[in-house]
Amino acid sequence: MIPAAFDYERVDTVDAAIAALRADEGAKLLAGGHSLLPQMKLRFVMPTKLIDIGRLHDLSYVHEDGGGVAIGALTRYHDLEASETLRQLAPIVASVAGQVGDPQVRHMGTIGGSVAHADPAGDMPSVLLALGATFVATGPGGMREIAAADMFPGLFQSALAGDEVLTEIRVPKTPGGWSYQKFTRRAQDWAVVGVAAVRMNGSANVSLTNMGLTPMRAAGVEEALAGGADPATAAERADEGTAPPSDSFGSDEYRRALAKVLVRRALEEALA
Amino acid sequence: MTHVSVTVNGAMREADVEPRTLLVYFLRETLGLTGTNAGCDTSSCGSCTVLLDGESVKSCTMLAAQADGRELTTIEGMAEGDQLHPLQESFRRNHGLQCGYCTPGMIMAAASYLKENPSPSEGDVRLALEGNLCRCTGYQNIVKSILDAAGSMAGAEA
Numbered sequence A: 001m002i003p004a005a006f007d008y009e010r011v012d013t014v015d016a017a018i019a020a021l022r023a024d025e026g027a028k029l030l031a032g033g034h035s036l037l038p039q040m041k042l043r044f045v046m047p048t049k050l051i052d053i054g055r056l057h058d059l060s061y062v063h064e065d066g067g068g069v070a071i072g073a074l075t076r077y078h079d080l081e082a083s084e085t086l087r088q089l090a091p092i093v094a095s096v097a098g099q100v101g102d103p104q105v106r107h108m109g110t111i112g113g114s115v116a117h118a119d120p121a122g123d124m125p126s127v128l129l130a131l132g133a134t135f136v137a138t139g140p141g142g143m144r145e146i147a148a149a150d151m152f153p154g155l156f157q158s159a160l161a162g163d164e165v166l167t168e169i170r171v172p173k174t175p176g177g178w179s180y181q182k183f184t185r186r187a188q189d190w191a192v193v194g195v196a197a198v199r200m201n202g203s204a205n206v207s208l209t210n211m212g213l214t215p216m217r218a219a220g221v222e223e224a225l226a227g228g229a230d231p232a233t234a235a236e237r238a239d240e241g242t243a244p245p246s247d248s249f250g251s252d253e254y255r256r257a258l259a260k261v262l263v264r265r266a267l268e269e270a271l272a
Numbered sequence B: 001m002t003h004v005s006v007t008v009n010g011a012m013r014e015a016d017v018e019p020r021t022l023l024v025y026f027l028r029e030t031l032g033l034t035g036t037n038a039g040c041d042t043s044s045c046g047s048c049t050v051l052l053d054g055e056s057v058k059s060c061t062m063l064a065a066q067a068d069g070r071e072l073t074t075i076e077g078m079a080e081g082d083q084l085h086p087l088q089e090s091f092r093r094n095h096g097l098q099c100g101y102c103t104p105g106m107i108m109a110a111a112s113y114l115k116e117n118p119s120p121s122e123g124d125v126r127l128a129l130e131g132n133l134c135r136c137t138g139y140q141n142i143v144k145s146i147l148d149a150a151g152s153m154a155g156a157e158a
């Protein structure tokens, strides 16, 4: 499978990437290419031009930043998984990075690409939502911050404008109490359903992977926890407000039942 | 057209190709290095695995242009003259292949992994191969070959 023809330009700076995006409406950024190239082979998307930001090494980093951890958008899964800073300060990010795809995928795919791609079945968007991450976008007018709750407005849609580059992701320090339950049929698969839980202020933030058009917080579960419910009782509300897909991996009904089981397991682990 | 200049198995190779040229076809068709196989074309099977700056990647899910200026190793670059690489040798010794289609990808994935973890457990090896499929062997002898190679590589270094 070969993608439709396109022009190619490799850029050395974020400004050059923004200028190239503004010069051609049909252009798209290329980071690791591990969501974009498969889509282009299927001709789901046919960009006129790829702007390769894969060598913006300045945007590949993990460092402690005040109360949180700052992660460069071009940081690959492999580097997140290996980051000692993340393992200590936000271990859920390092652990889940190691569960994405397979080693070859993790040598190419970036955290920024996975956020911008906004796949409801993607692991990292859901984890970042549970963490209440802040996303830094850089555009022609400079930088702006986007809150996690606003980042994923629709199916395969992020809050980034067409001429913005996602440059940084900030997560709070969450060294204790977390869980990611990824239910798969085979090792390399995407999550049939995934659940992220992170202990915060005595309660827990909970988000769901592949339970609707976007990654989403399990609002019913969080409300029940805030009201003092135990994990098993709170988990019964896991499918509230969801619209899970039905496909060869499971029906809507199956996913709803699975979400309840996984939320309970995630809470038991995160709050233990 | 875009200019791609890469070091492949230690030698400089360059060509002008269409930007949409996938790395696997650049290797096979432009450079004539047909040791790297294309199995699924969808980044599922791992038969197209090569090393990019020493790390395993699936060459069907990468543009040749993304490799420009970088270093590639393919299965053709593993042996030194008549001396097989320890992984090649152990796949032969342990019957780690049947049809052989997946083998170049298995060996490149294993080479990348053993650099990260030179003395893996059996479970580690199985997990490290999650991106590589084999339709013949049932994996048993592939895992055995890689564990055997890890042992002989460690021995050679000691």
Ligand SMILES: Cc1cc2nc3c(=O)[nH]c(=O)nc-3n(C[C@H](O)[C@H](O)[C@H](O)COP(=O)(O)OP(=O)(O)OC[C@H]3O[C@@H](n4cnc5c(N)ncnc54)[C@H](O)[C@@H]3O)c2cc1C
Residues within 6 Å of the ligand: A028, A029, A030, A031, A032, A033, A034, A035, A036, A037, A038, A073, A074, A099, A100, A101, A102, A105, A108, A109, A110, A111, A112, A113, A114, A115, A116, A117, A121, A122, A123, A124, A160, A164, A165, A166, A167, A188, A189, A190, A191, B042, B043, B044, B061
């Ligand atoms: C075999 C396989 C298995 C996989 N398994 C999983 C899995 O289990 N779980 C999972 O979550 N994912 C999985 N993925 C997807 C993987 O996570 C992708 O690597 C990731 O989603 C995209 O990152 P990328 O750097 O490759 O982005 P690209 O493919 O380069 O880009 C994706 C999109 O984001 C845009 N973009 C990229 N970077 C930026 C930026 N900095 N600013 C603005 N826009 C940007 C691009 O224009 C494009 O639209 C898998 C992929 C493959 C091929």
Ligand code: FES
Residues within 6 Å of the ligand: B037, B038, B039, B040, B041, B042, B043, B044, B045, B046, B047, B048, B049, B058, B059, B060, B061
């Ligand atoms: S051909 Fe590349 S993974 Fe199958």
Ligand code: FES
Residues within 6 Å of the ligand: B096, B097, B098, B099, B100, B101, B102, B103, B133, B134, B135, B136, B137
């Ligand atoms: S030996 Fe035939 S596919 Fe692995």
